[in-house]
Structures are given as structure tokens and as C-alpha cells.
Amino acid sequence: MSKIILITGASRGFGKLWAKALLERGDKVAATARNVENLNDLIAEYGDSILPIQLDVNNREDCFAAVNKTKEHFGRIDVLINNAGFGLFGAIEETTEQQARAQMETNFFGLLWVTQAVVPIMREQKSGHIIQVSSFLGLVTLPVLGLYNASKxxxxGLSETLATEVKSFGINVSLIEPNGFSTDWSGASAFQTEANEVYAPIRKAFAEGATPDTWGKPESTADAVLQLIDAENPPLHFLLGKIAYPGVKQVYSERLAEFETWKEVSAAAHGH
Structure with a gap:
């Protein structure tokens, strides 16, 4: 049986790739984009199977309208893929208030608004799968990506909590946590702070740390995402790429060792 899937940020990158993969196998897709003209090729190929919706996720009212339009058009929503977002590159000291707020507005609040809109529909259906496109940088951090790290x-944190709140309604929640992939995330979709030269060595080290093998191939993710969507018991955390797991494992091992070193001081602070 085909699924009804709503994908935000579907005009390029992961969103468009996954929309195409879902349409190819016979699913129905509501695809949102700031510029729906970028969806014209999918519309031409798949016709009524795709519902294009113009959406800026920063507008809460429009997020609710887009979700309701999807429900009215297709009759239900089986899967939400919250994919809209962008990367902000720059040291924390360099980041302007406007840049910081814009990063959180899209990556966090936009995702929150769409999530809030879809939960009542899935709750009424007694089924659904909310897939949040996060990052392995929601588990570990890299320099010169401070606000992006924070947004993820x-x-x-939001999605782990959500999973505990909606499980009894038959709703699953998954976090897709990719390492770096060769999408527009670090190119056309990215924003840069105004560089302060004191951070030049850190920028240089960051740039030199990425080899060609570091970046995954976006088109290789489609099968993994289809498996996630079809899973009877989907995972809450789902890493994408071969860099993510060893990176997360190292950081978490070091974190546990640090907790262990300080555990007696920590316990004494409890007071009794």
C-alpha cells in the first residue's frame, strides 16, 4: 500500500532526492519549497502523485496551512519528513544576532511548527511516523558551526521528548543524523559570518580535516531512508554515512570517561 508523505525543503538536496525515490516506488508526496518552480521536473514526471506547496517554514500559520492542505488533498498523512534547514558557517563570536535568530527560526522553530501541525492528524489516525532531519552535529560538535550545532x-532534545509523548498514540519519531554529504548544505544553501582573522587557524584546520572521502554521496541515502520509512519499529536515532558512527562513538566514550573521573565530586554535590 502506498504511503502519503509530506516533505519540507523538497526543492533541492536530500528533500528532492527522497521525494523522487518515494514517487518512483508509487508513494504520494506533498512537497514543500520556498520556490515551487524547483519542483516542476517532478510534477512533469509524476503528475497527480505530487502535491507542490509553497512554504516558508518560518511562518507558523503557513506551516499549519500546508499540513492541513496535505490532509485535505490526500486524506491522511502517514509520514512527515522535516527536512527544511540550512547551514551557518562561522565562529560563535562572529555571529550576528540576525544570523543566530535566522538559524534557529528555520532549523528549530520551522521544524517545531510543522511537527505541531501534524501531531493532531496522526493522533486521530492512531498512526504516523515523524522523521526529523537533524545531523550527527546534534550529537557531537565541530568548530565554526556553533549555531548550526546548537540548532540540531x-x-x-525536542524530538527525543516528543517520542515519549506520542508513542502511545501510535506515532513513531525518528531523527536522521547524517554526517557531511555533498549537497547544497555547505554550498548554495549555506551562509557565512564575516570572518575575524583570529579564527583563521581554526577555519584552516577545519577545512583541511575534510578529505574527499569525508563527504558522502547524497544519492546513496535514498535506499536507507526508504528502509527507515518501511521499518515496523524504526529507530529514534538513525545515523547516515560512515563518518558519523565512529565520530559519535569516540566523543561519547570520552564523555563517559570524564563523568567517571568526576563522579564522586558530582555525587557529593547532591548533599545527602
Whole structure:
């Protein structure tokens, strides 16, 4: 049986790739984009199977309208893929208030608004799968990506909590946590702070740390995402790429060792 899937940020990158993969196998897709003209090729190929919706996820009212339009058009929503977002590159000291707020507005609040809109529909259906496109940088951090890291940590905290709140309604929640992939995330979709030269060595080290093998191939993710969507018991955390797991494992091992070193001081602070 085909699924009804709502994907935000579907005009490029992961969103468009996954929309195409879902349409190819016979699913129905509501695809949102700031510029729906970028969906014209999918519309031409798949016709009524795709519902294009113009959406800026920063507008809460429009997020609710897009979700309701999807429900009215297709009759239900089986899967939400919250994919809209962008990368902000720059040291924390360099980041302007406007840049910081814009990063959180799209990556966190936009995802929150769409999530809030879809939960009542899935709750009424007694079924659904909310897939939040986070990052392995919601589990670990890299320099010169401070606000991006923070937005994805916020997405992870929100979504882990959501999973405990909606499980009894038959709703599953998954976090897709990719390592770096060769999408527009670090190119056309990315924003840069105004560089302060004191951070030049850190930028240089960051750039030199990424080899060609570091970046995954976006088209290789489609099968993994289809398996996640079809899973009877989907995972809450779902890493994408071969860099993510060893990176997360190392950081978490070091974190546990640090907790262990300080555990007596920590316990004494409890007071009794």
C-alpha cells in the first residue's frame, strides 16, 4: 500500500532526492519549497502523485496551512519528513544576532511548527511516523558551526521528548543524523559570518580535516531512508554515512570517561 508523505525543503538536496525515490516506488508526496518552480521536473514526471506547496517554514500559520492542505488533498498523512534547514558557517563570536535568530527560526522553530501541525492528524489516525532531519552535529560538535550545532541539539532534545509523548498514540519519531554529504548544505544553501582573522587557524584546520572521502554521496541515502520509512519499529536515532558512527562513538566514550573521573565530586554535590 502506498504511503502519503509530506516533505519540507523538497526543492533541492536530500528533500528532492527522497521525494523522487518515494514517487518512483508509487508513494504520494506533498512537497514543500520556498520556490515551487524547483519542483516542476517532478510534477512533469509524476503528475497527480505530487502535491507542490509553497512554504516558508518560518511562518507558523503557513506551516499549519500546508499540513492541513496535505490532509485535505490526500486524506491522511502517514509520514512527515522535516527536512527544511540550512547551514551557518562561522565562529560563535562572529555571529550576528540576525544570523543566530535566522538559524534557529528555520532549523528549530520551522521544524517545531510543522511537527505541531501534524501531531493532531496522526493522533486521530492512531498512526504516523515523524522523521526529523537533524545531523550527527546534534550529537557531537565541530568548530565554526556553533549555531548550526546548537540548532540540531535543540532538534534532538525536542524530538527525543516528543517520542515519549506520542508513542502511545501510535506515532513513531525518528531523527536522521547524517554526517557531511555533498549537497547544497555547505554550498548554495549555506551562509557565512564575516570572518575575524583570529579564527583563521581554526577555519584552516577545519577545512583541511575534510578529505574527499569525508563527504558522502547524497544519492546513496535514498535506499536507507526508504528502509527507515518501511521499518515496523524504526529507530529514534538513525545515523547516515560512515563518518558519523565512529565520530559519535569516540566523543561519547570520552564523555563517559570524564563523568567517571568526576563522579564522586558530582555525587557529593547532591548533599545527602
Amino acid at each position: 541539539y535543540a532538534v534532538n
